[in-house]
Amino acid sequence: MLPSVDQRFSAWRWxxxxxxALFAPVSLPAGGADRRLPDVRRRNAGEPLLSTGCQALxxxxxxxxxxxxxxxxxxxxxxxxxxxxxxxDQWLQVEAGEQRGWLAVA
Numbered sequence: 001m002l003p004s005v006d007q008r009f010s011a012w013r014w015x016x017x018x019x020x021a022l023f024a025p026v027s028l029p030a031g032g033a034d035r036r037l038p039d040v041r042r043r044n045a046g047e048p049l050l051s052t053g054c055q056a057l058x059x060x061x062x063x064x065x066x067x068x069x070x071x072x073x074x075x076x077x078x079x080x081x082x083x084x085x086x087x088x089d090q091w092l093q094v095e096a097g098e099q100r101g102w103l104a105v106a
Contacts, residue, residue, distance in 0.1 A: 049077045049094075057101035061091035068101045077103075 051074065056067035061083055071077070071094075080093040080100070090105040 049079060051075045051077055051096075051103075055103055057094070057096055057099055057103060059101060061085060061093075061102040061104075063104065065102070069096065069099045071096050071103065 051071045053073050055071045057069045057071050058065040059068050062085075075096055077092075078095040080095060082105075083091045083093065083102075085091065091102050092105055093100065093102050
């Protein structure tokens with residue numbers, strides 16, 4: 001006795017589903033994510049940095065030094081130099097608008 005058309009179709013259908021389940025994940029990236037790498041934006045030397053939050057612009061690289069101005073979020077900063085004190089804290093001498101001063105690096 002020959003199998004019916006429905007039985008043969010069912011066998012082919014399950015065979016196709018099994019083949020897809022076995023071979024399709026090999027061509028997909030892990031988690032189904034996009035294979036493209038994210039674009040890395042490099043900062044040019046002349047471009048200003050942007051501050052990330054409110055911080056006092058100090059007159060000297062010391063937390064006890066008088067504050068010259070307040071640096072607001074997204075304010076452009078031009079880094080003049082970097083310095084590390086004896087305690088190991090890093091400071092940046094920056095120009096924010098017309099003011100020059102020191103910011104502690106968090």
